[in-house]
Amino acid sequence: MISAKSQAKRRxxxxxxxxxxxxxxxxxxxxxxxxxxxxxxxxxxxxTASFLDMVQRGYSGVGIWTHVGASLARVGIAFFAGGxxxxxxxxxxxxxxxxxxxxxVPSEIVRPIPPLGLIPLFILWFGIGETSxxxxxxxxxxxxxxxxxxxxxxxxxVDALRAAQSMGANRWQIFRFVVLPSALPQIMTGLRVSMxxxxxxxxxxxxxxxxxxxxxxxxxxxxxxxxxxxFAGIILIGFIGLVSDRTIAFLARRIVHWxxxx
Amino acid sequence: MNVPAPxxxxxxxxxxxxxxKPMDSSASVRPIxxxxxxxxxxxxxxxxxxxxxxxxxxxxxxxxxxxGCGKTTILNMVAGFLQPTEGVAIIDGQEIxxxxxxxxxxxxxxxxxxxxxxxxxxxxxLRCAGRxxxxxRRVALEMAALVNLTGFEDAYPYQLSGGMRQRVxxxxxxxxxxxxxxxxEPFSALDVQTREVLQEEVLRIRxxxxxxxxxxxxxxxxxxxLGDRIFLLTDxxxxxxxxxxxxxxxxxxxxxxxxHPAFLRLRETIYRKMRH
Numbered sequence: 001m002i003s004a005k006s007q008a009k010r011r012x013x014x015x016x017x018x019x020x021x022x023x024x025x026x027x028x029x030x031x032x033x034x035x036x037x038x039x040x041x042x043x044x045x046x047x048t049a050s051f052l053d054m055v056q057r058g059y060s061g062v063g064i065w066t067h068v069g070a071s072l073a074r075v076g077i078a079f080f081a082g083g084x085x086x087x088x089x090x091x092x093x094x095x096x097x098x099x100x101x102x103x104x105v106p107s108e109i110v111r112p113i114p115p116l117g118l119i120p121l122f123i124l125w126f127g128i129g130e131t132s133x134x135x136x137x138x139x140x141x142x143x144x145x146x147x148x149x150x151x152x153x154x155x156x157x158v159d160a161l162r163a164a165q166s167m168g169a170n171r172w173q174i175f176r177f178v179v180l181p182s183a184l185p186q187i188m189t190g191l192r193v194s195m196x197x198x199x200x201x202x203x204x205x206x207x208x209x210x211x212x213x214x215x216x217x218x219x220x221x222x223x224x225x226x227x228x229x230x231f232a233g234i235i236l237i238g239f240i241g242l243v244s245d246r247t248i249a250f251l252a253r254r255i256v257h258w259x260x261x262x
Numbered sequence: 263m264n265v266p267a268p269x270x271x272x273x274x275x276x277x278x279x280x281x282x283k284p285m286d287s288s289a290s291v292r293p294i295x296x297x298x299x300x301x302x303x304x305x306x307x308x309x310x311x312x313x314x315x316x317x318x319x320x321x322x323x324x325x326x327x328x329x330g331c332g333k334t335t336i337l338n339m340v341a342g343f344l345q346p347t348e349g350v351a352i353i354d355g356q357e358i359x360x361x362x363x364x365x366x367x368x369x370x371x372x373x374x375x376x377x378x379x380x381x382x383x384x385x386x387x388l389r390c391a392g393r394x395x396x397x398x399r400r401v402a403l404e405m406a407a408l409v410n411l412t413g414f415e416d417a418y419p420y421q422l423s424g425g426m427r428q429r430v431x432x433x434x435x436x437x438x439x440x441x442x443x444x445x446x447e448p449f450s451a452l453d454v455q456t457r458e459v460l461q462e463e464v465l466r467i468r469x470x471x472x473x474x475x476x477x478x479x480x481x482x483x484x485x486x487x488l489g490d491r492i493f494l495l496t497d498x499x500x501x502x503x504x505x506x507x508x509x510x511x512x513x514x515x516x517x518x519x520x521x522h523p524a525f526l527r528l529r530e531t532i533y534r535k536m537r538h
Contacts, residue, residue, distance in 0.1 A: 157373065159369045159371060159373035160373050160375070162341070162343055162361065162367065162369075162373075163367065163369065163373045164386075164390075165342075165343075165360075165361035166341060166342075166361045166362065166363065166365065166366050166367045166435075167363050167366065167386050167387035167390055167434065167438060168362060168363040168387050168390045168391055168438070169386075169390040170390070173390050177375070177378075177386070177389075177390075178375065181375070181377040184377075256377075257377075257418075258376035258377055258418060258419075258420050
């Protein structure tokens with residue numbers, strides 16, 4: 001007897017797998033019929049061939065995994081640093097009015113500025129090396145996590161706080177045992193969102209210059225109209241995004257085990 | 263059944279008694295909780311003025327009244343979440359300056375911590391006080407047994423029903439061995455059967471531990487069933503409220519009391535007083 005719950009789960013997994021396969025099928029059919037010019041939409045086979053070529057011979061004299069590693073390092077460092085700092089300051093802003101007041105205007109003015117717009121400034125200030133790329137991604141992650149952490153820390157119910165006070169908790173204990181766990185669901189959501197944004201900005205950041213990275217491959221290949229390599233790069237980034245998103249989602253479900261169960 | 267008729271004492275703002283049994287504030291037992299001419303203002307409006315009462319150790323006093331009458335404000339002042347704007351609130355001879363485990367609160371919505379197990383919720387006050395792990399575990403098991411939740415110590419609150427969550431709420435307050443247990447309409451969100459079972463649990467726990475309870479409610483039935491005394495509040499702006507002493511057969515944790523003639527008589531008296 002299959003329970004209704006596991007039936008629903010099977011359906012979910014089946015659809016989740018079928019949907020990309022269907023897209024792949026449509027894509028293959030479209031290109032096989034010659035309905036679209038290969039330079040605009042190459043066939044999956046051609047993209048795969050380019051990908052394998054990169055695996056064997058690298059791109060632009062650098063191995064594919066070096067490119068991947070360079071991108072992952074940039075995103076990883078920026079995500080970790082931006083996430084940690086953003087969470088810390090966001091939590092503080094949620095509990096201490098003075099800190100919130102300090103950060104209010106600067107953060108709200110910087111937040112709407114598109115990363116692309118900051119590139120010329122960063123080149124001027126930090127050059128075209130790793131620093132400016134990492135800083136660009138860091139900034140976005142930081143701002144997103146700060147907002148989410150602040151919202152999370154304010155979401156704590158008054159009674160939950162009062163209960164802690166009535167049980168003799170001091171300010172730090174209240175923060176550690178009540179405010180922080182209350183904020184975790186919002187923080188995990190923020191991590192997923194900011195990871196997606198970080199990958200987007202990764203490509204933009206590699207406009208700053210440099211000779212390695214997935215963004216570099218995409219930009220370099222597109223300037224030479226080598227569409228198959230552009231696609232290979234895009235799909236690779238997309239795949240990294242899928243894996244990282246699912247990983248964070250999985251961790252979130254394990255850490256915040258009480259969410260959605262009340 | 264020879265039950266003394268329930269007694270009504272009207273306490274005026276001057277603190278003098280009119281008719282009936284005198285208000286028991288001194289005698290042989292020092293009160294564990296006292297309000298002395300307490301007033302509270304909010305937004306320039308006086309919610310209460312000149313409120314005085316004394317509660318003996320081991321007593322269960324039900325504070326009864328409609329929404330907005332100030333009963334929760336009184337509880338919040340005893341809990342230390344609010345400070346009186348006039349007068350003084352005294353716990354065991356000392357002025358109340360803030361919240362503390364000597365005056366634990368059971369909230370209407372339990373307010374348990376979903377990220378901690380039942381045992382960790384119960385022993386939270388001990389954790390804050392820095393007690394060792396073994397002691398915390400022992401107390402948690404003891405309290406869980408007291409509220410009839412043995413076997414659920416390692417479950418999470420979201421796995422429990424509303425009634426069970428309130429038991430945890432009770433247990434965590436009791437774990438801190440409070441001087442006074444404050445209960446803010448703790449059973450209003452539960453269904454009638456669960457509510458009645460928990461009311462009997464509260465009385466049973468009170469008899470076993472001897473703890474003092476201040477129980478805020480808007481239900482006459484609940485107040486009469488539980489209370490040794492009832493403070494009936496309507497308008498506290500001149501400090502006046504009605505006080506009733508309840509004399510139902512002991513032990514009180516007996517569901518039959520709800521059908522007792524004295525119970526029904528008292529219900530009627532209070533109901534009429536509320537509606538007059």
